[in-house]
Amino acid sequence: MNFLEQISKRAKENKKTIVLPESKDIRTLKAAAMVQQQGIADIVLVGNEDEIKQLAGDLDISKAKIVDPLKSDKFEDYVNSFYELRKAKGMTLEKAREIMKDELYWGVMMVKKGDADGMVSGAVHSTADTLRPALQILKTAPGTKLVSAFFVMVVPDCEYGHNGIFVYADSGLVENPNAEELSEIAIASAKSFRSLVQAQPKVAMLSYSTYGSAKSELTEKVIEATRLAKEKAPDLIIDGELQADAALVPSVGKSKAPGSNVAGEANVLVFPDLNCGNIAYKLTQRLAKAEAYGPITQGLAKPVNDLSRGCSAEDIVGVVAITAVQAQNS
Missing domain, CATH: 3.40.50.10950 (Rossmann fold)
Structure with missing residues (x-):
């Protein structure tokens, strides 16, 4: 099914x-x-x-x-x-x-x-x-500060994620979230994954850097968003900043982010801005022949x-x- x-x-x-x-x-x-x-x-x-x-x-x-x-x-x-x-x-x-x-x-x-x-x-x-x-x-829903949007991506014959199922966020609404907003997107996306996929969300806060391999305003935003999300939702399995390969591939995750509880096992991918999120979902849809369901609104x-x-x-x-x-x- x-x-x-x-x-x-x-x-x-x-x-x-x-x-x-x-x-x-x-x-x-x-x-x-x-x-x-x-x-x-x-x-x-x-x-x-x-x-x-x-x-x-x-x-x-x-x-x-x-x-x-x-x-x-x-x-x-x-x-x-x-x-x-x-x-x-x-x-x-x-x-x-x-x-x-x-x-x-x-x-x-x-x-x-x-x-x-x-x-x-x-x-x-x-x-x-x-x-x-x-x-x-x-x-907005009680306890929620931001309305955002995500896609459920179902990638055929995929060994990553939850049997090839991922949530990509935000891929449809919030253009350039700050660290606070990015943390809200991460928490909401984890809830959406649990609700729709009925599995344990493992959230990767994506960047072009893993664990400080690069340093800039762009990476600092993701690091701060990760810190805020952990502070607000201490039970959430979340880590960042992570590059996409470190988030998805166990061997790369072990090498680049040893000790991470997300690296190599991520199923919720949180992108630093709408450019990244929208481009990624369309590339996945077209190149990996994935089914893309969305944009689904969350936070209302x-x-x-x-x-x-x-x-x-x-x-x-x-x-x-x-x-x-x-x-x-x-």
């Missing part, structure tokens, strides 16, 4: 409700039909019911709940809730009423109010459009995940399954 099959199985065991607000896109409707047919989650589609059914054609979306914000008896409640959340930022009731007509804001408010457990968007919206309402309405109070605008219906199904499992643990 591969990674996604395992995730789908877990999603079915404790079914959650996931909002798909981009109901004007046929890929979303195809995904909704597949998710419901496979029993992965209950689906809410946001929009005009007649338009959605017309676009769906012969697709069986009969089990999906369709919610039109303009016709919902919860509209004013959602408007008032958004106003209360944002009035200190200058929000007015009139403006809140307009914003709640937006499918993405409506979907996130459903999650906030407990009418759904998570949301998946991004097939036709930018990452900023998807995450802005999530940050405004849901905000409840799960909201972004899609690539080039995604397929099958991609959406995968992210729905991951979001449902995240919701089980949120």
Whole structure:
């Protein structure tokens, strides 16, 4: 059973409700039909019911709940809730009423109010459009200071990581984290690995240097981030700074970082900035023919995940399954 099959199985065991607000896109409707047919989650589609059914054609979306914000008896409640959340930022009731007509804001408010457990968007919206309402309405999880993003990388015929499974972070959101932010990304990524992969995370804080083999502002940031992460999460298995080969290959790890509890065994790779993380995931995906699941958001109070605008219906199904499992643990 591969990674996604395992995730789908877990999603079915404790079914959650996931909002798909981009109901004007046929890929979303195809995904909704597949998710419901496979029993992965209950689906809410946001929009005009007649338009959605017309676009769906012969697709069986009969089990999906369709919610039109303009016709919902919860509209004013959602408007008032958004106003209360944002009035200190200058929000007015009139403006809140307009914003709640937006499918993405409506979907996130459903999650906030407990009418759904998570949301998946991004097939036709930018990452900023998807995450802005999530940050405004849901905000960060208790004890979390930063929202970041990761990829689950599944590398075929790979002897490293957890049976070839890794978390790469941050590979999709935070451009140039400082040491404090990098430590938060490391801690959150370890939690995400444990939640999704159900294995012990071993976190490598990556650099072009191992244990002081080079010295610069770049390496010092990673060293400080490692120190902060250990201080905040003393039970976390984490080490750095480590070069990628020292983190992954046992013989190299033993040589370059003797005594390390991570070197040669890392399965969570934390990159010093988004350039590194994004380049690495794409290289791994293309050169190693790895499966790449993400970017998956971490650090929000409840799960909201972004899609690539080039995604397929099958991609959406995968992210729905991951979001449902995240919701089980949120």
